[in-house]
Amino acid sequence: MKQQQLYGIHAIEKFLKQSPHLIYSLTFQKGPVNKRVQSLMDQAKRMGIAYQLEPKSFFNKLDGVHQGVVATVAKEADLNENDLKALLEAESNPLFLFLDEVQDPHNLGAILRTADATGVTAVVIPKHNSVGVNATVRKVACGAAETVKVVVVSNLVRTIKELQQAGLWVTGLAGETDTTLYQLDFKGAVGLVMGAEGSGLRKLTRETCDHLAAIPMAGSIESLNVSVATGVVLYEVFRQRIQP
Known part of the structure; x- marks a missing residue:
């Protein structure tokens, strides 16, 4: 090993x-x-x-x-696309978090920590142009790197499409939409896609999503740090899922 x-x-x-x-x-x-x-x-x-x-x-x-x-x-050995399909079939309400080329280890570590707290089934990252689970990520994650399943895939868009065909509904976070995350239903088999630092979702990734949603912003800043934005979204999903 x-x-x-x-x-x-x-x-x-x-x-x-x-x-x-x-x-x-x-x-x-x-x-x-x-x-x-x-x-x-x-x-x-x-x-x-x-x-x-x-x-x-x-x-x-x-x-x-x-x-x-x-x-x-x-x-431990990296999980792959086949493991995702098995998780989708095994869980009644799986929650997958896709990270579209997030490259800052501090962001990935913080995201894993929030993913652990909100019951994310698996965090999916592409093999290329993305930070992996290194020592810095583990330190920032404060133990969540050992509890959250991280799945490394060779092609993120292809993986999303395959899971959509198997019943996963996928929402991408993007600013160029009037729909907010508070207008969507996140119960059931759900996938969330977060974009990279600065550039956001890639064009093909955005087009692959079933829905796009934005986080309402009241100030002059146009976007949030990806780890902060992920926390906002995951806790809205968590809120909806724990409601009776």
């Missing part, structure tokens, strides 16, 4: 609780530690997970905000 690095106290705390069997190694920075780091050391010790200490020079070589702790963990 492939390996990858996970940085940050909170992310590693979550990983220890959820998937301790997937940790290959755990490394802390030498020297005085704060209460949270000491607690993490104690937690690892209680679970029988060995760790080592390395000097600051070791951590300076890492590409990420590490907070003096890094874990090497197993990278």
Whole structure:
């Protein structure tokens, strides 16, 4: 199984609780530690997970905000298009979130965190021109990268079309429509499509959606950050689905 690095106290705390069997190694920075780091050391010790200490020079070589702790963990195999079809058939009210070339790891991490909170069945990202689940994404996601299914597909539009044929209703978020997300019914088998930072939905992706919806905006700013916009939309879907 492939390996990858996970940085940050909170992310590693979550990983220890959820998937301790997937940790290959755990490394802390030498020297005085704060209460949270000491607690993490104690937690690892209680679970029988060995760790080592390395000097600051070791951590300076890492590409990420590490907070003096890094874990090497197993990278689980990517899910694919076939897994999506199985999820669609298995769940009565699946909710798929498609990200059309989102490239900022901080945005993807924040989106995964909200997806976990709102019961998203799977987050779907294209293989190319999109950030994958790397160490920064895992840190920002605060454990959600381990709980939310992330499906990597070779062609996002083709995947959406195949799922539409299987019964999924797909709504794309775009500003160029008079329909707001509060006018749509998000119960049942639903797919949401969010566009990339700056450029939004690609033309072909937009044309593939069954509906387009906008988030009402009262100020002078024309759009929201994609992770913020995704949070707004997912909580409207969540609100509708928990209503009796």
